[in-house]
Amino acid sequence: MRFLLVEDNRELSASVAMRLALDGHAVDAAATLAEAADCLAAASYDLILLDIMLPDGDGRAFLARHRRAEDRTPVIVMTARSAVSDRVDALDTGADDYITKPFDFAELEARCRAVLRRRGGEAQSLRSYADLVFDPFAATLTVAGESRDLRSREMRLFELFIAAPGRILSKDHLCDRLFSFSEPVSDNAIEVYVGRLRKKLAGSRTRIETVRGLGYRLTDQAGQGGGA
Amino acid sequence: MTRRRPTSLRRRLVIQLLALSAVLSALIFLAVRISADRASEETLDAVLGAAAVSLAEAMRGGDRDGGSVTVDLSPVTFSMLAAMGEERIFYRVDLDGRTVTGYGDLPLPAELPDALAPRFYTVGFRDTELRVAAVRRSLMVAGRPAPLLVLLGQTRDGQEAIAEGLANRAALVGLVVFSAAAIFSLLAAGSLLRPIGTLAEAVGRRGPRDLRPLRDQAPAELSPFVTALNGFIARLRGTLSQTETFIAEAAHHIRTPLSVMRNEAELALRETSDEPARARLRRLIRAVDEGARSAGQLLDHATVLYRAGQQEMAEIALGPLVAALVERSRPIAAMRDITLLPSLPAEPLRIRGDAVLIEAALRNLLDNAVKYSPPDSAIDIVLATLAPAGGGAGAAMAEIRIADRGRGLDGAAPQAFTIRFRRGSNVGDVPGSGLGLTIVAEAAAAMGGRFDLSPREGGGTCATFALPLPG
Numbered sequence: 001m002r003f004l005l006v007e008d009n010r011e012l013s014a015s016v017a018m019r020l021a022l023d024g025h026a027v028d029a030a031a032t033l034a035e036a037a038d039c040l041a042a043a044s045y046d047l048i049l050l051d052i053m054l055p056d057g058d059g060r061a062f063l064a065r066h067r068r069a070e071d072r073t074p075v076i077v078m079t080a081r082s083a084v085s086d087r088v089d090a091l092d093t094g095a096d097d098y099i100t101k102p103f104d105f106a107e108l109e110a111r112c113r114a115v116l117r118r119r120g121g122e123a124q125s126l127r128s129y130a131d132l133v134f135d136p137f138a139a140t141l142t143v144a145g146e147s148r149d150l151r152s153r154e155m156r157l158f159e160l161f162i163a164a165p166g167r168i169l170s171k172d173h174l175c176d177r178l179f180s181f182s183e184p185v186s187d188n189a190i191e192v193y194v195g196r197l198r199k200k201l202a203g204s205r206t207r208i209e210t211v212r213g214l215g216y217r218l219t220d221q222a223g224q225g226g227g228a
Numbered sequence: 229m230t231r232r233r234p235t236s237l238r239r240r241l242v243i244q245l246l247a248l249s250a251v252l253s254a255l256i257f258l259a260v261r262i263s264a265d266r267a268s269e270e271t272l273d274a275v276l277g278a279a280a281v282s283l284a285e286a287m288r289g290g291d292r293d294g295g296s297v298t299v300d301l302s303p304v305t306f307s308m309l310a311a312m313g314e315e316r317i318f319y320r321v322d323l324d325g326r327t328v329t330g331y332g333d334l335p336l337p338a339e340l341p342d343a344l345a346p347r348f349y350t351v352g353f354r355d356t357e358l359r360v361a362a363v364r365r366s367l368m369v370a371g372r373p374a375p376l377l378v379l380l381g382q383t384r385d386g387q388e389a390i391a392e393g394l395a396n397r398a399a400l401v402g403l404v405v406f407s408a409a410a411i412f413s414l415l416a417a418g419s420l421l422r423p424i425g426t427l428a429e430a431v432g433r434r435g436p437r438d439l440r441p442l443r444d445q446a447p448a449e450l451s452p453f454v455t456a457l458n459g460f461i462a463r464l465r466g467t468l469s470q471t472e473t474f475i476a477e478a479a480h481h482i483r484t485p486l487s488v489m490r491n492e493a494e495l496a497l498r499e500t501s502d503e504p505a506r507a508r509l510r511r512l513i514r515a516v517d518e519g520a521r522s523a524g525q526l527l528d529h530a531t532v533l534y535r536a537g538q539q540e541m542a543e544i545a546l547g548p549l550v551a552a553l554v555e556r557s558r559p560i561a562a563m564r565d566i567t568l569l570p571s572l573p574a575e576p577l578r579i580r581g582d583a584v585l586i587e588a589a590l591r592n593l594l595d596n597a598v599k600y601s602p603p604d605s606a607i608d609i610v611l612a613t614l615a616p617a618g619g620g621a622g623a624a625m626a627e628i629r630i631a632d633r634g635r636g637l638d639g640a641a642p643q644a645f646t647i648r649f650r651r652g653s654n655v656g657d658v659p660g661s662g663l664g665l666t667i668v669a670e671a672a673a674a675m676g677g678r679f680d681l682s683p684r685e686g687g688g689t690c691a692t693f694a695l696p697l698p699g
Binding site: 011012091097101151152156170172176182 | 479480483484486487488489490491492494495497498501503506510513514516517518520524552556558559560562563564565603604656658
């Protein structure tokens, strides 16, 4: 996905951009409303992340102009003020959603996904591996042509596996991505979700393997001549 | 030392007006009585005098020496004497200083009358009191004039009875005047004090958070109080507004670096596989989240206090508002596989309220429900109208019930949760500031609504946020 990040704090902007890049997204960063307008003129984006207080104006004014120009790119407002009236204002001006700084990237992802799904999710990229086809926005998985519904956590877990098929993902890494840091997590929580995901993958030639002491990986059994 | 009861303006005014009318009524009573007495005495005297004159004129002197007198009583004299009523009549006729007929011991006046102009006086005679008219004329007796003195006395028992009747009537008049004055003074006190009552009611009707200036028309005498009160209100509003701005600025300056801190920690967490370092980074992120959350709640609280004071009510369609808020909470709920199950009526349920307050309250309730719910559970959100309690008293309410399958209230009283910074005993390691439900309760109170927490059957908590529907 391609993001336009409008944020004047350089450090914050850099860390958000890097964090999104790690998840495989392309990010253009703009520090002012003028830069943002230039970016929008030059490229098209899947989503705009917009700060409210910018050196050359109010993000809400930008938002209003953006909406008047009938640009359908969804906008998520990032606000540090968090005053209730600011949030209400942002939505009234036409933001698709808002998120309060500092935010959990899992929450940002969840909100992006919800916004894109509401918007019809036109430019979404279907991902496929072996006999699996995954639509991250519709949250559907097709196993050998047969559609399966995934719950949110199963989907996020599966997204991690399908982003790097064959690579071993550690339990800790999966835990950090799947659970919020403020949530108490039991040791076997990941095993529970991996178990569920395995059930959803039943009938596929892929498998989620346990690599003892290291973690899990998604493999295509066909290549190794084995059966499920 | 005994504490004096506060004086009541109304009571003082009524008492003073009543005292004044009592004095006036007494004066009217006396005036009526005295003038009536005088009028009746004058009337009776006139009749008595006329009778005496008539009697004197009816005397004819005899021709012979020796002083014989003839009384030629005309019917007029008779009828006049008869008109004197049930009174006893005494008379004395002196001719030339000698009593010729009547009661010789009937006392003479202190001063002899001039001719036929009667002289009246009151004397005790025998065992009674008499009103006497004395007239004098000269009578030709045996060809020469001799002085004739006629005294006509009359008891006044009848007049006393009449006077008593008059006194009663005068008392009645006084009483009527007094009653009329009493009614008038009550009415006057009421109408004089009505503006004070109106003002007191306007002040009393306001909620403790209502910081709008008083706009009621006050009489000139009360306007200094209203001005002073509005001055205080304006200062309080200013202070609250400054607090809100300050907290908003502070939150901004705290949250931006916190965001950088959190992002960097998360990036570091992805880059390192050293377990002790990872544990430390997780604790750091947790602390950042908690700090950010507290800053947000403090700001929300200040906002709610300020908005509650403004009382900027507008018409709000509750149904779409609740639907939008539920939609906005879905992504967070979905992160933990929690399903939100809204059940909203078809009609929009219009109420009068402050959208910002309702948003703050419901978002806190939804956040709480999601926060304390176990993964893979469902939260019911029901919007419904509620008939007035007791079948009539009070207004109908629009009620939003948010029921989760979380850890419940742990037997604590629901009110305990709305105390600032007080959290349940069973929150475990779920982070929170202890301000969320305070915000909800304050928002409800500001709009004349109600907020309740109750244990949900089968486990969990049911939060009820109700707002009055316009009558």
